[in-house]
Amino acid sequence: MKALAVLLMVSSISLFSHTSMAKGTYLIPMDTTTTDIDFGEVYVGDYTYEEVYVHASDKALALSNIAITGDMFSMAHNCPASLDPGKDCHIFVIFEPTAEGDYTGSLTVNTDAGDYIFNLTGSGFTDSSGGGNGDN
Template identity: 35%
Template structure:
């Protein structure tokens, strides 16, 4: 079998004798009716068309182009094969966007949210029965099973809350009634980071200072971490000292 969505359905070989046995003699397409699926001979070197399948609201039609025996290892049941085609064409089709999530760098002990959009691009109701997360520090807001009508979509919030510095990765796995992708996994990753303050020098000695006079010295605030350091306040414990802190600022990593 070959379809317009070869990456989704691929190619299948199957056992089906067309046109010989009265019990298996195919229905005929009417004039002007088209084919949804084209059947090819997979037994030889050629790829000549051997039959077509057409589905409308009332019947399934199969038109023989020539008599051919398709072979499959395993179950060659005609009804099961036709049902597989119907499900592929007219069942639910799950799509998830984007196909991966990169949270980038996130401050340790804080959280970042990103969104996955789950859509049903098929022709039947899609049931999302479970959503699981593999990987430390990741979670979702999935609560319970739900249905998506054709052309409907839902949003899933994925949260990354690193508890330590370093790289994290995992997968969000969506279990649904899609006949081909009953389990669909999305790669997720992120980096936990923290600032690390560094002061230079680590002490200040003003020496002897005349009464009612003043002496200034500088010290430097650095950041040896992996993410910006926010300095929100500087205060002094001790009399006769003051600092020219002008308000909150950030020291980049």
């Protein structure tokens, strides 16, 4: 069994009622090392985030790289280069559109237990662009 569990928790936050909430929970290791995260429609000027949970089970877990690409996506994390057994860390992936449009990116997490790629998508909208989740 691999010593890595990455959990994408349903932990979206919004400051404005226009933002769609994220959908889904993912647990890795899975059959695939590539996972899609769709942030949905987010009001321009607002943000939403997802938390990727990394856990070392019964042995230390080396994290050699955590990287993000794509316009309007950013991240923050508290992951060290090596997690001791039983410890965890968190990666927060943030989608904050500053203009209308569809955006893509990726989060890559390279570990000694495997490499994990999260394909990121999200759309920025304004009241005039007709987006939203109906909670306006």
